[in-house]
Structure formats: C-alpha cells, structure tokens
Amino acid sequence: MKKQTKVIELLTATPVLTEVTVKGWVRTFRNNQFIALNDGSTINNIQCVVDFENTPEETLKRITTGAAVSLTGTLAESKGAGQKVEVQVSKIEILGDSDAEKYPMQPKKHSLEFLRENAHLRVRTNAFGAIMRVRSTLSFAVHQYFQERGFFYVNTPIITGSDAEGAGEMFKVTALPFDNTPRTEEGKINYKEDFFGKETNLTVSGQLEAETYAMALGQVYTFGPTFRAENSNTSRHLAEFWMIEPEVAFNELADNMDLAEDFIKYVIKYTVDKHEDDLKFLEQRLLDEEKNKPQAERSEMSLLEKLNFVLENNFKRVTYTEAIDILRNSKPNKNKKFQYLIEEWGADLQSEHERFLVEKHFKCPVILYDYPAKIKAFYMRLNDNTEPGKETVRAMDILFPGIGEIVGGSQREERHDVLVEKMKALGIDEEELWWYLDTRRFGTAVHSGFGLGFERLVLFVTGMTNIRDVIPFPRTPQNAEF
C-alpha cells in the first residue's frame, strides 16, 4: 500500500473500496462526522466521514480547523451531494493540533491586509492556495515555452558592479560596516576594502548580460529576481520581483512583438488548461469582491472570459505617433480629465493614458512601438530616416487591461558608433560598459528582447488587484517581514 495518496488523485479515482491513507489539514469538521480535508494538491477538499460513535470524544475534539491528520479508510462512492467520492474513515491519527481559539486562519472571510500580515499562513486559504499553484504553473510554462523553442536559460548576476542601465534606484550590497567604514585618503568610502573590491548593487535587469549570451548562443532568456529601491507604495510595485527577459540574435522589432505575443498566449493557455478549478474559484472571488463596487468600476468580463479574450484576439499594434493622435483627440484630453494633458508629440505616456488606450479605446491588449528616442533607454535601436527632432527608437511596450505595462522591450542598437554617441550624450561611462560595447565591436548583429514583469502576469491571470497578493513574501517600503 502507498504511504499516502494525494487528494487530487483520490478525487478522480474510481471508488473501488480499496483502503487508502490520506494526510492533510482539516478545513472544516461538520456534525462531528464530516471532515473536509485539504493537502494542497488541489483546491478541492476530500470529504472524510468519521464513525463518530466509535471514535473517542478526545480524538473528535482535536479535529479542528488547521489540524494535521492522517486518515485511513475506504474510498467509496459518496452518498452526499457535492462530491463523487469520500473516504469512510477507519483510523484517525492526529499529527498536529490546531488550537481553534488561536489559529488565525479560521474558515471565514479575512481581509487581504490581514492575510498579508500572515503571509506564512495565507497560503492555507483557498484563494492563496489557488494563486500560488497558478503562479507555479505559469513559471513552468515560461521555461517550457522557451526550452521547446531552443532558447537557453541564463542566470545573469544578481549582485552587479555596473549600474549603468539606469532602470531605477538600486539597493546597495555591502559587507562594509557603517561604523569605522574604511576611507580613502580623500575621505571617501574605500570600496576597495568591500567584499567585491568595488561598489555593488542589486540588479535592476539582466538584459545587458543576456545580450552578451544571445550573441553566442543565439536565443536566451533569463528568469530571476530583480530589484528597485523606489519608494512606490502602490498596488503595482514591489521592491523585489521576478522578471523574464528573452533576448534573440537576428530578431527585429516585429519578430520581438511576435515572440512576446505568442509567449504570453502560450503561458496563459497552458495555465488555463491546467487550473480550471483554481481559476473558477478566483473568478468567483473577483465577482464577489466587485459586488461592492459601483457598476462602472466592475469588470466587463469575468476572469476566464478575459483570459480567453486575450488568447483569441490579436494584440493591437499601434505606433506611439498614432497613440498620441488618438489621445490628443480623446474626450478626457479635450475635457481636461487627464491629470497630464497630451499636448504635443514627445510627451511621456502616463498610466492614465495607457489605461485609456487599452481599456476605453482599443479594449484589448495593445503593443505601442516606435517611441521618441528621448523618453527611452540608451540601448534602443534608433530608427532610420526620421525627421530631425522627431527621432524614434525601435521600442515596444505591451499594455494590458487592468495591469498597464506588462512588457517593455526593443530592438537593440547594434551599431557601435551610434551606441557610443548615445552613451556620451547621456553621460554613461563607456569604460564601465566595455564588455557590453565588445558585443558591438566583435560580430555585432541585429538583436531584440524584452522584459516581462512576472508578478504583473500573475496578477492578470489570477484577477487579483494588489501585486502583494501574488508573490509569497512581498518586499515593499517598510516591509521585509518573514
């Protein structure tokens, strides 16, 4: 006999009256008779029926919400409604008690804020169990998508000595003490005495390193943690989050868009196919949550409708210039409802503009591309033949309803002279990026890539609205508990 059988297996097994052992945690115990047992393998519980007349009172009392138990019995067809099979328990072993008075995860509705404060226990709830199973499968789908297509996974460094990318504020990594910090003769901090012999930070992106690998292995991707020391206390920002960054030699911007769209659809489809029960639960959760909102703020589609909509429709591809025209002539711009009014070409798009385009105008995921060079990073490929003063780069951002920017990418500037000129203009140290420039010195080629913020994808797929609820232990300003 197997030491134990998983709930997910039992629920789909034919009840042939064999003896089984199931181990898990009590979700509820009704009428001194019906244990709803969960072991994390699925959102569904298995009903275990206790022969209460022949079970010591002492044992029955210990079957409380949260208790760990091992139950042995016969898998049989269920007489009750709501489940096909049940375990008719012949042996109960209490593995670990859970004091009903003290256990924080009672079978009732807890606020998301309370659950965040109990991030070590919230995964024992239906909602967070579902979210974290979905997150896990999305991660695997990412790897499978790339590996099946001949991409190689690259672990770019987390601690980095180069801070030239300029994607955001960085955390310092150091082994130097704050007291009696070693100093140079000029009185500056002497980083030569630090662990790495130089100033180091937590990475904001693995892109530049990934590019060096793409120029050798052809197609690569990263999937690792990245960091921002920005004091953004919003529902869309984390100080520590996971990012996926593919980089492909010989890909132009259009190939990059094709890759991103195909990739996103693949990982969503893969996950929808595997997590019907989890997603149905999350769909209902969202419906319940939105009941308290005014009609206008509720989602037009249910969660699964929204996911299927993304799978079935092409992302709308729009140039920045077209988007500016649409925005300039839009009602909220004319009625001065935008906080930042769009007046002329070159303006940076704010979240309100992106949301208007995606949620009101196009009502589908949008790929914006060919942005003004001035508002984008130094490594993006300058378009040929643009008007002076209206230079654009081969950048693309993918905007999702409810989420905003989920992907940022570009064709990279492959021309050594153009790249150096751009770096000079922006005051980026050529010497520090000698290795990056080497890729343009030796065998340079057109190449493109993008970054996808993994938690934003998990938000979209789970229908959650706060990014702190889709990563196990969120790191945000003033919070590094656990």
Added chain:
Amino acid sequence: MKKQTKVIELLTATPVLTEVTVKGWVRTFRNNQFIALNDGSTINNIQCVVDFENTPEETLKRITTGAAVSLTGTLAESKGAGQKVEVQVSKIEILGDSDAEKYPMQPKKHSLEFLRENAHLRVRTNAFGAIMRVRSTLSFAVHQYFQERGFFYVNTPIITGSDAEGAGEMFKVTALPFDNTPRTEEGKINYKEDFFGKETNLTVSGQLEAETYAMALGQVYTFGPTFRAENSNTSRHLAEFWMIEPEVAFNELADNMDLAEDFIKYVIKYTVDKHEDDLKFLEQRLLDEEKNKPQAERSEMSLLEKLNFVLENNFKRVTYTEAIDILRNSKPNKNKKFQYLIEEWGADLQSEHERFLVEKHFKCPVILYDYPAKIKAFYMRLNDNTEPGKETVRAMDILFPGIGEIVGGSQREERHDVLVEKMKALGIDEEELWWYLDTRRFGTAVHSGFGLGFERLVLFVTGMTNIRDVIPFPRTPQNAEF
C-alpha cells in the same frame, strides 16, 4: 521561405537542395573557401562553401573569426569528410565585422583564467557554449522533475529581515548612506529609516519560508539565488550561487533520501540524453587537461562513464557513526596523513574525510545520515532514544566524487517544544522566528527537505573543476565584473 534556419536543424536535415539562409558567427575560414559557422544552437558548426572566384576580395577579407554573417545558399550533401551536409553559398552578407587583430577569442587554446576575465565572450568558445547549454538543460530538468510530480515552485524572498538560519555570513542590503547615516538617540544605526524599516540581508537559504509553504501545498521547491559573504577563495565556493530546495510534508528522512537520489539521477539522465555532443566534447576536454597530470591524479573514469556510473548505482547510505568507524580505522588516519585526525565520535567531517569515504572507500556517491546534533542546524529532527551525550539528528548529506557535499538536508524538527528548547540553547531569537514557530503551533507534521547547490551539480555533469567556470558571471571575493 524561413527568415533563417538554425544550424542544429540544418545538420539533421536531408539535403534536398532547397535554398536556406543561416545566420551566425564565423569560427574559422579555411582556404578562402570553407566557413565553419556556429549559431549557438549546437556545438557543431555547419560548413558553408564560398564560391571564392565569384566573391569580391573585399568580402572575403571580412570573413574573420567572430564576424557575424548571413549566408544564403543550397543545402547539399557534403563532398568533404567530417560532415554530411554543407551549404553551397550563393549570397554572403557581413552583419558585423570582427577585427582579427583585436578579437580576444581566437581559434586557439585560451587559459580558463583568461576566459574568466572575458566572461562576456567565453560563451563563444566550444567549451563554454557546451557548459552553458548543459546548465540550461539541467535547470529545465529540475523544474520538469518537480512539476511532473505535483510539486509547486515557490519564490522565497531574496532580501530577508531574518538572519536566524545561520548558514553563513550575510551581505547587507541597504539604501542608507555611509555618510550621515541616520542614528538613534543611543547613537546606533537607525534602521527604521532604511528602506524596509529594519536591517536586511541577502538570503542564505529559502528553507524556512519554503517550510511554511510545504505545510499548506504539501510538496514545494525553490530554485533561486542564494548568497554567502564568506571570504573563501576556493574552486568550490561562490558568493552568489543558485540553490534548489524541495520541502515535502509527511516525508521522513528515508523518503527524503529517496527523493534526492531519484531527483539527481533524473536530471543527469535527462541532460545526458539531450547533450551527447556537448558532453562528448567536455569529456575530451577533461582527458586533454588531465594528460598533463600525474597518473594518480587522473580520473579513473571518463566523464560519460562517471555519469552513467551514478545513474546505474545506488547511492551508498551510511550513518555518521559507521563513517567515523571507517575513518578512525582508515590508513590515512592511522598514518596521520589526514590534516584533522579522527579521534572520537562527534568530530565534524572535513573535506578530506568526505573525499576519502567517497573516492577511496566506497567509490560511489554516499549519503551520510544521523549526524551528531551538536554539529548540525537547530531545525533538524532530534532522533528518539539516543544515548545521552550521543544525541543525533535526522540529517543527511550527499557526497559526490570530486565535488564533495552536493546536497545537505534533513527531516525537520516538527515538535514545537523540542524546537523552542533547541533555539533557546543556541540563543536563536524566538520572536524573530514567530512565523516559523507558527508552523509547529498549528497543524504541525513530519516534513523533510534538502538543499542542492546547483553549480556543484553543473560541475559534476560538465567535468569542470572550478565553480567559476559553470556560472555565466561568477561573484567571488574581489570580483563583481560585468
């Protein structure tokens, strides 16, 4: 027509004289006629034959090692020895030049040290291309193994406020300045003003957080970067490395050993099956390297023999107590050849002892278990019924030939009272680990897990001997370049 075809596809295609385009980097150019082209998709190059009589001298000159080219031509049966197919080139486009005088990766043997200094280019060599492809596939095998078995991937935090695990020295993560650092009234650093409102470090292990997830989802694993601020300038240590940490509810120590052994065999087999050409190259590389060594220091088996040996043989399971007996009576102990002589039970095993057991005595991977409680971590399950003074814990280490410790794991102490007592004895702050103790307060159960240092596995599979050569951009004392 496809925009381009990968070399790996061309090499296995039937030469039906269709037109193909291949893009990649020139490895060598012989007799003004034969380009060996590589695109990273495989270690093998495709031979591309140039019609030099009808190609401008100017173009031929630019076909240098490292140059990026796009070649269009007919895929035909090769007349030469050494390859089945070749591309008879009709169109050459030079995408990016590579100045033969300056390009560091010339087609000759470079020292590993030189290649480390050029970590951004070394992946363009046969050896490092092979290593990094193998590394990528090993990573995927890790995910596939666990996902196929119903484990969930958990991203435990990288920045952590808890430093209680005590696995090693930690790097500080901070946004505070070294100058005018905020102070409390008592003159101490005021971490309340730091980004997270507390002192934070880079994680040394995700185990404790993973345990909280195992007690809800049943079977989980982490696979992420971990850090040690230890000044170990050895061929086996990195300051930043990737670790895999599965954690399983209801697993006892023997289950944990079964899981670890099955897991390691699976990922090695998966990789051997996919990377025959890369591994044959690395096998030859190792043979060449060892030619310069005295016979006694050479490997007894070739790389693939060694990998197959691991796949085909059971790991030898030995208690610490048995190992001490073997060591005490061993020749090097009696002849005082060990640096640290084994005199009595309770001694910590050094690398020399582990190597003796694995490489000389058992000549196969060894699982050592049931270690003295005193030399192991606080969270390990105390064995019942041991002699006073000879308490042991349900720990296990897996030792590999040539690598040493590759896995460290244990059954975890699930009893709240025993755990608290152990923490008190070791001076570990209960309040800081309130959340960890909660898992023993509410529904505790037997559970086990282990940590596997991913780079040590890559070392073993690739036959490399310095851990800096199996991670793209190694971080070690005084080195955080790139």
